[in-house]
Structure formats: structure tokens, C-alpha cells
Amino acid sequence: MALVLAAVPDLLFRSKVLEAAKALSVTVDVARDADEVLQKVRAERPRLVVMDLQAPALQPLETLRSLMGVPVVGYLAHEEVELRERALAAGCTEVLTKGQFSARLPSLLGRAL
16 A cells, blocks of 8 residues: 555655655555546545646646545646645645755655655
């Protein structure tokens, strides 16, 4: 069972998540699209989902509405103020800029322990 589900299609950010998880011995599974996110959340019941809120393949707002009860930390570009508000309204637990997400990644993953 994965403690964290990384809904991160972007290879750069996915590698950051996997590297930080390895250093903390946190089990991470990866989902590349909305269907895979929902399937893995149902099957694995992760303690945390990290999500790229700008990835079209994830259909982030619709997917967030289906993940009620699962903590989700989303990240996006700092200028995406409207998307940030919509993600929070759709059920995202916390929304960070890409820089904040990268800087706080070890502590975010540590929440799953």
C-alpha cells in the first residue's frame, strides 16, 4: 500500500517527489491521469495525494471533487490565483506554488508517516 499517491504527470516534479520519498522511506505510487488517480485512491487508500493542478490529464477540479475525505496537496504556478481558489473550493486541502511545493516536499511527505 502506498502512503502517498503522486498525481504528477510532469517528469521533473515526479522525480522530485520520488527522490524526497526515497530519502524519507515513504512509499509512493504514481498516477498519470484522472482515471488512474481515482482507481488507485479506491484501491490503496493513500494517506496523502499530491497533485499537479495544472495537468489537463488529471482533470484536477473534477478529480478533487471525487476525492472528498482524502487529504490533497496541490501545486500550481504562482500566477494561477483563480485556479487556486477553485481548487480549494473543490476540496483541495492545501494549494502551494511550485516553488513552495518543492521547498516543502520533505515535510509534506512526512505527514504520511
